[in-house]
Amino acid sequence: MQSFPALGPLFHAFSYHGDLEGWRKDIEAGAEGIGLLLTRIEGDQFIIPMAARSLCQIAR
Incomplete structure (x- = not known):
């Protein structure tokens, strides 16, 4: 089972070439x-992705 911070999962950016x-x-x-x-x-x-949306809180 995944463990997330209180406000939901954090995403990190990366780049490649x-x-x-x-x-x-x-x-x-x-x-x-x-x-x-x-x-x-x-x-x-x-x-x-739709499967992940229930795990996220979206702040605007």
Whole structure:
């Protein structure tokens, strides 16, 4: 079972270059393997997968 801070999960940014598709697949596989949630940014939107939304509190 995952343990989150009182206000919900925290997300950390990272960047990569080169083989973007390969990096994406490796990161997704690794996160799934250890039970981490992943999000992404598309334009100016922070995209949270539906499965993770119940775990989050969104502050605006």
